[in-house]
Amino acid sequence: MGNAPSEAVLLLVEDNRGDIRLLEEAFSDGNVANTLHTVTDGQAALDFIYQRGEYEDAPRPDIVLLDLHLPKVDGEDVLHEIKHHPELSQTPVIVLSGVDEDLIKSRDLDHDADEDGVLEKPVDLGEFVKVIGSFEQFRLGVMRME
Template structure:
């Protein structure tokens, strides 16, 4: 059964690298990408152009997003009874301790700091994929 990974990331280079890292996965999947927090919530609520959006199995969320910050997106996801069980992995460049604490206060499932080293970033994404899409039992839709 194919898994849907919802990537919420505004940096085009990071989107390309994350998709490339997932390309050689043995787990059938599709990656859906939006580049700001407003589109992320519209997608998750199946609003407007996203009315036929597929519910994701996993959300990879950057914190520093335009229009609606990733922290706000995380808070909305975890406060919504229809969305709160979708695992959210914060994947960000922020090492800020306040961001880490606040994300866990908002019930993020995992907080990972992106590496600027290409091979390390690929290892991180591969680890996310193996753990969240292969090892863990995800809630059914």
């Protein structure tokens, strides 16, 4: 029996229920092989990532999809925490934003988002499925090392 690639563990950090539904549909329609976990605020994201409280048994995410505008702890602070933690700094973080990528890059994100990427949230589901397909090809094609 060979070593089959395992599904990637994705953490979606998004407080907008409509965007959550859109992302879940896009992953489903795009046949992206993954396990998608969703939290709706920055504090829950940090608890999930650090495996604290109700998330003590949560898997370490292979990729984080992060909205910047979050309740409790802002997405920029979550991004900074991940990228400056010795065990988490290599975890890819894709910033999801409803604003233009150039505007995001002009903001002071401590250059944390530059390494991994910024995806503008498409309004059209079909277009978003294309983005997710590209995302799968480049990000999820890598086997997890157990």
